[in-house]
Amino acid sequence: MSAPTIDPTTSSLLPSYDDETTRRLDRAHVFHSWSAQALIDPMPIARAEGSCFWDAEGKRYLDFSSQLVNVNLGYQHPAVIEAIREQAGRLVTVAPSFANDTRSEAARLIAEVAPAGLDRVFFTNGGADANENAVRMARLHTGRGKVLATYRSYHGATTGAIALTGDPRRWASEPAMPGVVHFWGPYPYRSAFHAADEAEECARALEHLRDTIMVEGPATIAAILLETVVGTNGILVPPDGYLAGVRELCDEHGILLIADEVMAGFARCGEWFAVDRWDVVPDLITFAKGVNSGYVPLGGVLISDPVAETFDERPYPGGLTYSGHPLACASAVASITMMREEKVIDYARSLGTDVIGPQLRALAERHPSVGEVRGLGVFWALELVRDRDTREPLVPYNASGPAAAPMNELAAACKQRGLWPFVHFNRLHVVPPCTTSADEIREGIAILDEALEVADRHCG
Numbered sequence: 432m433s434a435p436t437i438d439p440t441t442s443s444l445l446p447s448y449d450d451e452t453t454r455r456l457d458r459a460h461v462f463h464s465w466s467a468q469a470l471i472d473p474m475p476i477a478r479a480e481g482s483c484f485w486d487a488e489g490k491r492y493l494d495f496s497s498q499l500v501n502v503n504l505g506y507q508h509p510a511v512i513e514a515i516r517e518q519a520g521r522l523v524t525v526a527p528s529f530a531n532d533t534r535s536e537a538a539r540l541i542a543e544v545a546p547a548g549l550d551r552v553f554f555t556n557g558g559a560d561a562n563e564n565a566v567r568m569a570r571l572h573t574g575r576g577k578v579l580a581t582y583r584s585y586h587g588a589t590t591g592a593i594a595l596t597g598d599p600r601r602w603a604s605e606p607a608m609p610g611v612v613h614f615w616g617p618y619p620y621r622s623a624f625h626a627a628d629e630a631e632e633c634a635r636a637l638e639h640l641r642d643t644i645m646v647e648g649p650a651t652i653a654a655i656l657l658e659t660v661v662g663t664n665g666i667l668v669p670p671d672g673y674l675a676g677v678r679e680l681c682d683e684h685g686i687l688l689i690a691d692e693v694m695a696g697f698a699r700c701g702e703w704f705a706v707d708r709w710d711v712v713p714d715l716i717t718f719a720k721g722v723n724s725g726y727v728p729l730g731g732v733l734i735s736d737p738v739a740e741t742f743d744e745r746p747y748p749g750g751l752t753y754s755g756h757p758l759a760c761a762s763a764v765a766s767i768t769m770m771r772e773e774k775v776i777d778y779a780r781s782l783g784t785d786v787i788g789p790q791l792r793a794l795a796e797r798h799p800s801v802g803e804v805r806g807l808g809v810f811w812a813l814e815l816v817r818d819r820d821t822r823e824p825l826v827p828y829n830a831s832g833p834a835a836a837p838m839n840e841l842a843a844a845c846k847q848r849g850l851w852p853f854v855h856f857n858r859l860h861v862v863p864p865c866t867t868s869a870d871e872i873r874e875g876i877a878i879l880d881e882a883l884e885v886a887d888r889h890c891g
Contacts (some may be wrong), residue, residue: 450475450487464588465600479506484851492846493875495863496853500662500694501720504766504775506862511726514765518757524742526755527554537760540767541722541733544703547732548710553747554755556622558693558719559587561730562656564749565715568734569654569687571748572741576609577647579640579654581616583664586691595656598664599829614643616657618667620803620814621822633670635715641680649684654715659705663855666812666862668805674711685716687738694810695732697721698770700807701780708807714738721865723766729759741891757844779865783808786869787861790876800825800860811861813879815841818891824857825886837889844882850875852882 448456453475463471477487482505485491497503504511518533525531538552553568555561566578580586582597593600594607601607615623617636624635644652655677661667679689690713695705699721702708707715715738719730753759770776783806791811795801802816815825815838826838838854845852853860863875 501725503721511765518761533756537763551734555730557730559592561717575653629670637676654687723762727759763819850878
């Protein structure tokens with residue numbers, strides 16, 4: 432069966448397929464990430480607006496996933512769309528070796544909202560290649576080879592980024608890039624250090640990191656790479672003092688601190704960058720996702736002055752054809768401008784403090800399957816358990832097949848009720864767009880209240 436033809440004499444060259452045709456062509460030609468191709472049937476999305484999207488049959492879904500935790504400004508923000516359209520009319524593409532006014536303005540704005548001293552931006556196409564380039568810069572700047580990263584982390588799926596990743600997604604790509612050493616970061620609810628409280632967790636996690644540096648050899652370590660707030664692997668907010676302690680260890684041994692803010696940055700944590708909450712200044716910050724809500728692929732590395740100076744008269748040996756693409760940079764300029772004008776940072780912070788946090792904690796009191804509520808801004812997780820006393824996870828670590836059934840049932844219950852969830856292992860994440868209204872938050876949490884009865888049935 433041949434593909435439908437498009438009449439070039441009409442006003443649009445873009446398709447407008449029905450649901451069946453879209454699914455058929457998807458199955459025939461699209462190879463999906465992280466999936467067994469014959470076992471999936473992706474749902475076509477017909478349209479989206481604000482914090483919601485609709486399928487081809489007109490069913491509305493309130494998006495509590497922000498797609499992949501990137502649609503921070505919500506869907507179809509008119510100012511961002513108009514900026515992309517305007518830039519396409521001016522200059523649709525230009526190689527990175529040229530200067531371009533939109534690229535220059537995007538870099539200026541990003542540096543302006545970053546911590547002091549990070550004034551240069553290397554643009555990439557997304558978060559994985561941002562982390563790849565940050566590590567390359569750190570190795571070249573220090574002349575050292577090793578990079579430390581945590582086990583509970585995700586840094587991307589390219590060769591280097593997946594090696595830096597600590598979660599099971601790296602297993603299939605091993606053996607991977609040499610020189611990566613993983614360590615345990617703080618996680619008070621499931622402490623690897625048998626800590627009694629957050630202060631003890633912080634102290635013991637820092638001591639563990641100090642010991643890891645000692646046995647790996649401080650003079651061999653180029654950088655420590657951390658998700659400022661761990662994202663997919665649990666929305667783990669670091670205890671107060673932890674990031675400052677890591678900064679001190681880095682300074683003591685001449686190690687660079689790289690903050691992966693791909694998921695945590697640009698309002699998600701109620702700050703421009705999550706490090707701002709703890710007044711810690713990294714040597715390099717990687718970003719993507721929220722910088723333009725994923726409207727056009729864009730990422731980058733914010734570079735401190737000492738690292739940037741390394742390449743003043745020494746060529747930086749890296750680049751991408753689409754680095755600083757004008758359409759992507761136009762969307763970033765509009766996004767940052769709108770975040771300022773609409774006070775999205777303040778709104779996201781108060782949404783977490785005044786609405787999401789209290790609503791989720793009230794939810795936890797009604798459901799024995801909720802072991803812990805944690806988060807900040809518009810970045811929250813419910814840790815689901817079979818037993819609150821033993822803290823046995825609702826499903827095992829990295830569960831699949833029948834073992835993952837309770838979480839799959841929970842996700843299906845949410846979708847049936849018109850809520851699109853974000854689930855990972857035994858956790859249900861609450862990560863809607865940062866512009867979601869308080870009423871929509873309450874609507875979504877009311878659906879979670881009903882759906883969690885599915886999880887409660889698995890409690891002992």
